[in-house]
Amino acid sequence: MLLIPCPWCGPRDETEFVYGEAAVNRPSDPNSLSNQEWTEHLYFRENPKGEHTERWFHRAGCHRWFSVRRNTVTHVISAAWPPGQEPKP
Amino acid sequence: MSRRYSIWALARNALSHHENWPKAWRSPEPKPAYDALIIGGGGHGLAAAYYLAKLHGMTNIAVLERGWIGGGNTGRNTTIVRSNYLLDENAHFYEHSLKLWEGLSEDLNYNVMFSQRKVINTCHTLGEREATVRRYNSMRLRGIDAEFLTREDLARLEPAMNLSQDVRYPIVCALAQPRGGTARHDAVAWGFARGADSLGVDIIQNCEVTGIDRDPVSGAVIGVQTTRGAIKAPKIGIAVAGHSSQVAAMAGVRLPIESHLLQAFVSEPVKPFLNTVVSTGAAHFYISQTDKGEVLLGGELDGYNSYSQRGSLPSIEHVIASATEMFPRIGRLRFMRQWAGVMDMTMDGSPIIGKLPVPGLYMSGGWCYGGFKATPGSGWCLAWTIAKDEPHPLNAGHTLERFRTSHMIDEKGAGPFPKAH
Numbered sequence: 001m002l003l004i005p006c007p008w009c010g011p012r013d014e015t016e017f018v019y020g021e022a023a024v025n026r027p028s029d030p031n032s033l034s035n036q037e038w039t040e041h042l043y044f045r046e047n048p049k050g051e052h053t054e055r056w057f058h059r060a061g062c063h064r065w066f067s068v069r070r071n072t073v074t075h076v077i078s079a080a081w082p083p084g085q086e087p088k089p
Numbered sequence: 090m091s092r093r094y095s096i097w098a099l100a101r102n103a104l105s106h107h108e109n110w111p112k113a114w115r116s117p118e119p120k121p122a123y124d125a126l127i128i129g130g131g132g133h134g135l136a137a138a139y140y141l142a143k144l145h146g147m148t149n150i151a152v153l154e155r156g157w158i159g160g161g162n163t164g165r166n167t168t169i170v171r172s173n174y175l176l177d178e179n180a181h182f183y184e185h186s187l188k189l190w191e192g193l194s195e196d197l198n199y200n201v202m203f204s205q206r207k208v209i210n211t212c213h214t215l216g217e218r219e220a221t222v223r224r225y226n227s228m229r230l231r232g233i234d235a236e237f238l239t240r241e242d243l244a245r246l247e248p249a250m251n252l253s254q255d256v257r258y259p260i261v262c263a264l265a266q267p268r269g270g271t272a273r274h275d276a277v278a279w280g281f282a283r284g285a286d287s288l289g290v291d292i293i294q295n296c297e298v299t300g301i302d303r304d305p306v307s308g309a310v311i312g313v314q315t316t317r318g319a320i321k322a323p324k325i326g327i328a329v330a331g332h333s334s335q336v337a338a339m340a341g342v343r344l345p346i347e348s349h350l351l352q353a354f355v356s357e358p359v360k361p362f363l364n365t366v367v368s369t370g371a372a373h374f375y376i377s378q379t380d381k382g383e384v385l386l387g388g389e390l391d392g393y394n395s396y397s398q399r400g401s402l403p404s405i406e407h408v409i410a411s412a413t414e415m416f417p418r419i420g421r422l423r424f425m426r427q428w429a430g431v432m433d434m435t436m437d438g439s440p441i442i443g444k445l446p447v448p449g450l451y452m453s454g455g456w457c458y459g460g461f462k463a464t465p466g467s468g469w470c471l472a473w474t475i476a477k478d479e480p481h482p483l484n485a486g487h488t489l490e491r492f493r494t495s496h497m498i499d500e501k502g503a504g505p506f507p508k509a510h
Contacts (some may be wrong), residue, residue: 001402002393015403019393021507022347036493042505043345043436043492047334049396072348072394 004068005080009061020055022046023067049073094198113279114286119293122321123151125475126313127328128298128336130154132163132274133453133460134328135281135292136468137475139197142288144469145476150322151291152282153298153315159278162330162460165398165430167353167375167387169366170462171208171269172233175224178486178498179439184233185483186466187268193465199280201272202380206365208269209238209246211415213258213371221264228266238263249362249416256414258372271366271377277464293317301325301339301450309448310340326451326475328467331396331431333454340447344455345436345492347507350391350429351458352400354408356422358382363416372411376419384419386412390432390458390508400429432458437491438509439498442470442484451475452489457510 002014022045027033033041046052052072057065067086069079079087092098092111102110125141127134130152141147152158170190172183194200212221221237228235236242239262240252252260282292300314302321312321329336331348358381368375373389388408391401405427413420435441435455440463442453453471456463470484480488491497501509 014401022394039493040343044343045334045345045347045436045507047344047347047394049332049335049348052394054393070393073396075395075397 002075002077004056004077006058006061007066007080007082008064009058012058012061016058016060018057018059020057020065023053023055051078113283114292117291117293119151119153119291119296119315119317119320121319122312123149123291124322125150125324125326126320126322127152127326128313129328129330130158130282130292130294131161131328131330132159132277132281132464133330133456133467133471134326135278135285136464137326137328137453137471138290138292138468139281139285139288140469140472141476142285142290145472147476148289151293151320152285153296153313153320154292154294155297157294158282158292159275162430162432163274163278163464165353165428166274166461167377167385168271168274168461169208169269169368169375169377170203170272171266172462173208173210173224173228173235173264173266173269175227175500176498179500180227180231180233182466182470182483182487183463184231185469186463189465189469190272190462191268193280197280197284199276199283201276201280203270203272204380205268205270207246207265207267208366208368209243209263209265211243211263211367211369211371212261213369214261217371218261221262225264234266234268236265236267238265247364247367249418250367251415251417258369258411258414260415265365269366271379273380274461281468298336298339301336303340303447307448310450324449324451324475326453326471328453328471330433330454330456330460333433333452337445337452340445340450342445342447342450344441344489346455347394347434348396349393349432349434349508350395350397350400351387351389351432352391352404352408352427352429353385353387354405354424354427355379355386356384356419356424359384359422362418367415369411369415372415374408374411376412376416383425384422390434391429392508396431398429398431400427432456434507434510436505436507437497437499438501438503438506440467440487441489442467442487443474443480443489444478445489459510
């Protein structure tokens with residue numbers, strides 16, 4: 001069971017949350033993307049064995065999305081932040 | 090070298106109290122060069138090596154395994170074999186694999202304990218019933234066996250099943266594949282290893298690949314760096330399941346894959362009470378009883394990217410809650426073991442079997458959580474692709490390119506999403 005630090009509600013059990021996806025930045029100008037760039041954006045993932053940035057949703061709490069940096073081997077969560085406020089590593 | 094197993098071998102070895110059985114495969118030192126290398130000594134990699142040697146005459150090859158053979162997902166699954174798919178590419182591929190299963194014990198001279206006890210998928214809503222009838226029709230049109238089961242049929246086949254309509258997910262009907270069933274997972278790895286070894290394939294364990302070498306001019310693969318030295322080969326096949334992204338990255342290839350956890354559990358052994366393999370999409374679990382009597386249960390992904398090989402408790406609770414609703418009598422069983430495998434989840438839920446955009450590099454991966462049933466078919470297709478440098482019609486659709494050309498094989502119809510299967 002993960003203990004996930006929601007930036008608004010504090011640490012809560014994993015069961016209160018929904019995992020969204022790997023934190024993939026949306027293209028700033030979608031109309032200018034080539035097919036190749038769309039393919040990369042939609043389907044290809046870093047899938048790191050180690051530090052992973054991902055988005056979670058606090059379904060049974062504040063109903064807000066936020067980002068989490070979690071290790072995919074140890075499951076240790078090193079940071080969590082609201083949208084657009086990524087801490088400097 | 091291994092000798093043929095038979096009743097005579099059994100009798101002969103009984104005379105020496107079974108203390109002189111030869112080793113089933115050798116443990117050779119790696120040679121400096123081979124005609125081809127397979128990275129990954131699980132079921133898929135060993136099957137590829139076996140079929141390369143047996144059907145394509147490539148016997149100067151080696152399988153490189155980081156740990157011990159069959160110690161990854163081959164030893165961490167629920168051993169279900171079926172071919173009840175909806176889409177053309179998957180249906181034909183898995184049906185070919187199922188046909189290989191049917192002759193596998195004889196082919197390998199090794200009992201993989203393939204038991205065609207019927208695989209049942211229960212439906213819980215009228216919408217699901219429509220989808221099931223569609224799948225039934227598509228299977229029958231392709232000549233694959235299928236049965237549509239009513240609740241009365243289910244009561245006869247599985248007397249322990251709770252068919253009450255006063256539950257969270259009342260059962261409406263079910264789809265069955267009579268030729269589906271289970272096999273002994275370890276025996277599959279050992280049988281393919283023994284078969285490949287007897288044809289001259291070197292199986293090298295405790296040998297982790299740390300890099301893939303490429304020709305600076307052509308970009309083609311020329312060999313690998315390993316913890317046991319450099320090994321040269323002009324053709325390299327990758328069959329490493331949950332670590333596909335890492336190994337492909339050694340050759341500069343990115344994949345549309347995420348690694349996720351899937352758990353399974355077994356109970357203490359009890360007298361036989363389950364006759365088939367039962368699975369349900371609505372309540373997220375599948376159940377069968379092993380030949381030893383253990384109840385074997387699995388469910389859905391833990392939900393977030395992970396390589397930990399440890400499962401989390403919420404998933405266990407979810408699976409057990411669903412299973413005890415459909416089979417109330419298992420509520421008093423004690424569970425003995427729980428394990429988690431690292432699943433290579435593709436973005437459309439179907440595998441990638443074929444050439445990678447580096448000359449001489451091939452892969453079989455992205456098995457989501459359905460890799461075990463594909464073991465012989467995956468090895469067969471990967472072997473063909475490596476030997477001929479082009480895919481067989483059975484895996485021609487399972488390319489990496491399909492993600493660029495929008496020819497997804499998306500059984501769920503759920504879009505780019507690494508949790509389908």
